Amino acid sequence: MINKAGWMPLHKLLDRRDCDKELLRLFFEINEAKRQPVRIDGCDKRWTPLHLAMIHGNRYAIDLLMRKSVDPNSAQEKESTSVLSRIRKSIEVDGELVDEFDDQNNLAPARKLRFNESSGKLDPNLANANGTTLLHVYSRNDCYQQLVDLLPQQLLDINAQDELGNTPLHWALSGEYDKLLIELLLRSGADRNAANVQGQRPLHYICKRKDNEIRDIHDLMEVFFEIDGEVEVDAIDNQGLTPLQLAVANARPDMIDILLDHGADLSKFVFPRCEQLR
The missing domain is CATH 1.25.40.20 (Ankyrin repeat-containing domain)
Structure with a gap:
């Protein structure tokens, strides 16, 4: 069932940070018991359910959708299959989930993933059209835990500058105030000058x-x-x-x-x- 906005029940379930894991599991179990296929790659005007799960950082839902994803060789929509396939290949860096973002600096999987063709993995230091890197977006969007996970691995360029010359530290200081995040950047080598x-x-x-x-x-x-x-x-x-x-x-x-x-x-x-x- 699809509403006027192109949303299916799965979109509604996943468009929230506090998505109930048990409810999501039951949703699939009931549909499978009734032999009703669930379109996990169904796209509204902008997002698939997988995109929504990534936007809200729902790792349980992402893992579930990955395991139930369409066969790349099936007759599903080619673009959706391609997006799912490339996300599957590039979503992890050293076993850790890495978020994507688009050219408006939104934490979301962009239609064209920032993909390092030589390594075959997502490169967290690649920038969008505005020169913005993943670390800039994390620093603006209160993503302290993601930085705790990634900075010690030295995966991110702590002093990358966007097209306006702003570093992640500039972004952190101009966004919502998060003392822990700012202190983490400083102690991780952010250039104070x-x-x-x-x-x-x-x-x-x-x-x-x-x-x-x-x-x-x-x-x-x-x-x-x-x-x-x-x-x-x-x-x-x-x-x-x-x-x-x-x-x-x-x-x-x-x-x-x-x-x-x-x-x-x-x-x-x-x-x-x-x-x-x-």
């Missing part, structure tokens, strides 16, 4: 945040400075702004104190102009 095309370093990103999410900013900034290596605390972006000027503009005395404690030059400080902050 990497500048994007606007000349902004990660420290600029910390100091320009205007929300109240960073209640434990003191702890994060201490981690930022305690790692070996020099931090360019007085780095100037393309607008002529330093991190200290951004912290002052945001009325963040906690940030200001930490910057001064770590060598920010107060002797040359001038208040930023309004046009610089736009």
